[in-house]
Amino acid sequence: MRFQEVEIRKLSETTWEIPRKNGMRVPGLIFASEKMMEDIARDEAIRQVMNVAHLPGILKYSIGMPDIHWGYGFPIGGVAAMDAREGVVSPGGVGYDINCGVRLLRSELTAEALRPKLRELISALHREVPSGVGSTGFIRLTAQDEEKVLTEGSRWAASRGLASAEDIACTESGGKLPGADPDAVSAVAKKRGRDQLGTLGSGNHFLEIDEVTEVFDEEAARAFGLFPGQATVLIHSGSRGLGYQVCDDYLVTMADYMRRNKIDLPDRQLACAHIRSPEGKRYLSALAAAANYAFANRQILAHQARETFLRFLGMGPNDLGMRLVYDCGHNNAKFEEHEVNGEKRSVLVHRKGATRCFPAGNPEIPQSYRHVGQPVLIPGDMGNASYVLAGSPEAMRSSFGSTCHGAGRKMSRTQARGSVRGKSIIQEMEKRGVIVACASHKTLAEEIPEAYKDVSEVVGVVHDAGIARRVARLRPVAVVKG
Amino acid sequence: MIEVRGEDLPQLFSSCILALFSLLVDRRTVREAEARSAEVTGDTLEEKLFSLLREAFLLFAAHQFLARTAHVTIEGKRVVLTVSGEPLDSSRHTVIREIKAVTAHALVVERSPGGYLARFIVDV
Numbered sequence: 242m243r244f245q246e247v248e249i250r251k252l253s254e255t256t257w258e259i260p261r262k263n264g265m266r267v268p269g270l271i272f273a274s275e276k277m278m279e280d281i282a283r284d285e286a287i288r289q290v291m292n293v294a295h296l297p298g299i300l301k302y303s304i305g306m307p308d309i310h311w312g313y314g315f316p317i318g319g320v321a322a323m324d325a326r327e328g329v330v331s332p333g334g335v336g337y338d339i340n341c342g343v344r345l346l347r348s349e350l351t352a353e354a355l356r357p358k359l360r361e362l363i364s365a366l367h368r369e370v371p372s373g374v375g376s377t378g379f380i381r382l383t384a385q386d387e388e389k390v391l392t393e394g395s396r397w398a399a400s401r402g403l404a405s406a407e408d409i410a411c412t413e414s415g416g417k418l419p420g421a422d423p424d425a426v427s428a429v430a431k432k433r434g435r436d437q438l439g440t441l442g443s444g445n446h447f448l449e450i451d452e453v454t455e456v457f458d459e460e461a462a463r464a465f466g467l468f469p470g471q472a473t474v475l476i477h478s479g480s481r482g483l484g485y486q487v488c489d490d491y492l493v494t495m496a497d498y499m500r501r502n503k504i505d506l507p508d509r510q511l512a513c514a515h516i517r518s519p520e521g522k523r524y525l526s527a528l529a530a531a532a533n534y535a536f537a538n539r540q541i542l543a544h545q546a547r548e549t550f551l552r553f554l555g556m557g558p559n560d561l562g563m564r565l566v567y568d569c570g571h572n573n574a575k576f577e578e579h580e581v582n583g584e585k586r587s588v589l590v591h592r593k594g595a596t597r598c599f600p601a602g603n604p605e606i607p608q609s610y611r612h613v614g615q616p617v618l619i620p621g622d623m624g625n626a627s628y629v630l631a632g633s634p635e636a637m638r639s640s641f642g643s644t645c646h647g648a649g650r651k652m653s654r655t656q657a658r659g660s661v662r663g664k665s666i667i668q669e670m671e672k673r674g675v676i677v678a679c680a681s682h683k684t685l686a687e688e689i690p691e692a693y694k695d696v697s698e699v700v701g702v703v704h705d706a707g708i709a710r711r712v713a714r715l716r717p718v719a720v721v722k723g
Numbered sequence: 724m725i726e727v728r729g730e731d732l733p734q735l736f737s738s739c740i741l742a743l744f745s746l747l748v749d750r751r752t753v754r755e756a757e758a759r760s761a762e763v764t765g766d767t768l769e770e771k772l773f774s775l776l777r778e779a780f781l782l783f784a785a786h787q788f789l790a791r792t793a794h795v796t797i798e799g800k801r802v803v804l805t806v807s808g809e810p811l812d813s814s815r816h817t818v819i820r821e822i823k824a825v826t827a828h829a830l831v832v833e834r835s836p837g838g839y840l841a842r843f844i845v846d847v
Binding site for chain 2: 314337374485510
């Protein structure tokens with residue numbers, strides 16, 4: 242297959258290699274089916290995978306997942322692992338929405354039992370869980386509180402009675418990244434974040450009630466507490482204005498670092514600094530702080546959702562059984578141990594629109610899931626499906642313990658809006674059996690199912706490639722869109 | 724992708740600032756109640772515009788200030804922006820979209836027939 246001047250080599254039915262050219266330090270590797278590759282080759286994502294391969298210290302491959310599409314500098318759906326001593330860290334390799342991610346809550350209820358009350362329930366969730374442009378949360382942080390959120394993440398929420406010990410245990414990294422330094426976060430970033438804790442935001446962020454429609458792996462589904470017909474809640478949000486500002490601030494810092502250190506890269510948005518430089522260390526401290534804000538944000542959103550369910554249904558917590566299955570980020574950079582050329586190395590894995598996916602036995606996985614692998618949550622579009630996957634050993638061998646993060650856009654927001662002119666999205670979704678509550682009809686139009694790739698196809702590729710395995714499929718029945 | 728044209732660079736830059744605020748709010752609802760200014764430096768036209776857009780966006784992101792009009796002067800590396808507007812008042816202003824940041828991705832400033840053209844992308 243050709244992409245402009247580049248001949249892309251098919252390695253298997255699900256993997257493609259982009260050979261090293263010019264300044265690329267490593268080849269590119271894309272996980273996709275042949276049909277998906279044809280679509281991927283139509284935008285700039287392949288060029289961006291090649292650009293990322295220029296970064297100092299990158300190891301093995303610049304990787305693209307099947308949900309890859311163009312982003313700012315790095316593609317969305319990209320993975321780049323850097324040598325922890327010689328390599329660089331790049332804010333663009335994480336993205337503006339630092340530690341944007343997904344959390345899944347299960348319940349003891351079936352979707353069928355909820356169906357008669359679903360419209361009122363989703364309206365209540367829309368009312369109680371702040372969403373949309375400029376929304377503010379019910380929590381007013383003092384400057385001191387905000388610093389604690391930045392250092393403690395979900396554990397701060399636990400200290401305020403907004404998280405249980407089980408919530409913390411079932412959150413990636415225990416809901417707290419080490420090394421967070423509030424002083425590395427600018428005053429502007431803190432100001433942007435102060436009133437936004439516990440808000441969903443807008444764009445592709447959502448809260449939805451799903452039904453488990455199919456279980457593929459019974460052992461893993463049992464471990465995760467999932468069963469067919471079950472009602473679950475999926476929440477997608479991130480670090481809000483605080484994270485956006487951290488990324489923006491450090492892109493400027495690193496552009497300056499690159500000028501001073503004469504690092505030349507094909508795209509300004511790949512701005513980076515050596516991991517061991519003062520600039521690199523400071524960004525990593527700010528990144529951890531913003532990631533902790535995101536963990537706390539999703540925890541508070543989940544708390545609000547749980548409380549709303551309890552009040553609305555008039556049930557006790559044990560009867561409702563709304564417990565956290567897992568919370569995982571998909572925009573992050575984390576130090577991990579990986580085998581590179583037969584040698585264990587400490588690497589910094591950038592995942593921008595990619596999910597950590599550790600196999601069974603890994604000590605980072607909660608004890609109760611350790612025999613089946615890390616839960617991986619893959620939100621699709623609001624009309625079709627989302628998936629629960631589990632980590633597998635092949636991901637450690639070929640993708641630095643990473644897999645896809647969602648369906649991946651195939652239409653720009655403008656194209657999506659243009660394609661729905663005159664249609665009522667809410668009515669269209671009702672015909673599909675999905676009740677939608679939204680803050681903005683404009684945003685809703687940008688999020689139509691047709692704007693996204695087929696998530697089942699994306700998940701099929703990562704399953705077939707062995708870099709995750711299917712556990713269960715979820716179907717949205719009611720959605721709050723920001 | 725936002726595309727802006729101007730007869731000269733100050734006009735181009737001030738139109739870029741107004742385009743940015745038009746993405747946030749219907750500027751016709753913004754009163755010219757007070758002025759704010761910002762100053763940036765840059766070696767290239769792209770650097771100047773990127774820095775200016777960032778500063779203008781921070782007026783909103785950090786201070787909830789909305790601009791109705793903008794005036795730009797350029798002297799060598801130095802660019803000075805003065806905007807006139809008012810703080811966000813949710814009873815009169817509806818923020819149209821959440822902007823994460825102004826990006827440097829594909830940002831260009833170039834000569835075009837009749838003046839200059841700029842393109843930039845904001846992350847939403």
